[in-house]
Amino acid sequence: MIAILSALLPTFALIILGFGLRQRQFLPDAFWPGAEKLTYFVTFPALLFSNTAKADLGSLPLFGIAAAILGTVAICAILIVAIKPVLKVRPAAFSSLFQGAIRPNTYIGLAVAAALLGDNGLTVTALCVALVVPSVNVLSVLACAHWGDNDRKTGVVSLLRDVIKNPLLMACVLGSLVNVMGFGLPPVIGPFLEVLGRAALPIGLLAVGAGLDLTAARRAGIPVGLSTLGKLAISPAIAAGLCMVFGVPSADMAAVVLYAALPCSASAYVLARLMGGDAQMMASIITVHTLVAIGSMPIIAILVHAV
Template sequence: MLAILSALIPTFALIVLGFILRQRKFLPDAFWPGAEKLTYYVTFPALLFSNTAQADLGSLPLAGIATAMLGTVFICTVLILITKPVLKVSNPAFSSLFQGAIRPNTYIGLAVAAALLGEAGLTVTALCVALVVPTVNVLSVLACAHWGDNERTPGAVSLLRDVLRNPLLMACVLGIAINMTGFGLPPVIGPFLEVLGRAALPIGLLAVGAGLDLSAARRAGGPVGFSTLGKLVISPAIAAGLCLLLGLPPVELAAVVLYAGLPCSASAFVLARLMGGDAPMMASIITVHTLVSIITIPILAVLLHVV
């Protein structure tokens, strides 16, 4: 337990530091959107690309990882749809709950994997990103279009275009393509991307902390609590069951389960606001998920015996 906490405390300390810096106005508010943009479009893609380009993908049970990860997303999607009549919330609120059930915070996921599982876990998590990001983006847009307070009907072409524009997905796809060629990264490009990628985790985690809204957390009610239980407890339990059923090795199992137990991504708030979801509830979900994950992720790590 002590080893796990020692590995995870720096990760969550960066989130807390980001929150403090934002609250204390140590940096101007204009800094944080730029930091998020730099992370999303530059440093995290560099990290994902360099990792997947150089990883030993041939030794991984790719089919098992894909089945467990996408199977978890599918089951969670079915479960949240089934519970809609029971929740008794408005359609815009349900669209936010839907996002909260399936969208993971990739920044936290990669940081946790790097801290607990090393390069091997980071590679598996990068594969999870490549699988889950396009899937949950499409599902979230469809949910917001259907239940959100808007008149937008996304077409197949626009959905495909949005997915293909995602820099995290493209970094994974291109990295895997380079990996499959067998040539690897050029001498100068490889080290450059590795150095650039090292900035991804600290900047990304600081931005996560800066985006927390404690006032939104205080407004949280029963549906947000239900969402938190589903995303941080039920989702990783489903993933663990599928991984055991598929016989995944320990590192792959741990990476998939930890990824399934991540808090909701902050990008869900942007989509909720743009497509008529319940943005205040979305802010509550993101903040409560993130705060509670400080407790649940170490518990998952203990149960998985990752250290």
């Protein structure tokens, strides 16, 4: 238990540091959007590409991992829609709750995997990213188009174009192609990408902390509480059950379950704002999820290591 906490605490300490730096105005506010852009388009894709390009994908139970993580997303999406009548919220607010049920914070996921699970865990997490990112993007856009306060009609072509352009997805796909084709990373480019990728986790986690909104968190009500319970407890429980059903080995199962236990991604706020979702509720969900995850993820990590 001590080893798990020692591995995870630095990850969440960076989030808290980012929040403190933003609150103290240690850096100008203009710094944080640039840091997020650098992480999203440059350093995280470098990390994902280099990791998937050199990983031993042949040793992974690809079908079991895919079935477990995509099955978790599907079940969580179905469950949140099923309890919609009970929640009694406006359609726009429900679109934000829907995003909160399925969208994971990839930055935290990769940091936790790197700190706790080593190269194999990082590879499994990268595979989860490649599978989940397009799935939740499509579902989230459809949910916002259907329930959000907007008159936008989302075409299939434009939706697929937005998904394909996602830099995290493309990094995983291209890295996997390089891996499968046996090219490997060239002598200069490989080390360059690895060094560049090392900057992804600290910058990304600091940006996550800087984006926390305690004012929005104080507005959280019962729907946000249910969202937090679902994303941080029910979702990993579903993932663990599906991993057992599909025979995913315990080492790989740990990565899948922890990925399913991630708090909601900050990108959900942008989509809620653009497509008529409840942006204030979305900010509450993201902040509460992240703060609670500081306590819940170490507990889940201890539980999956005990399996």
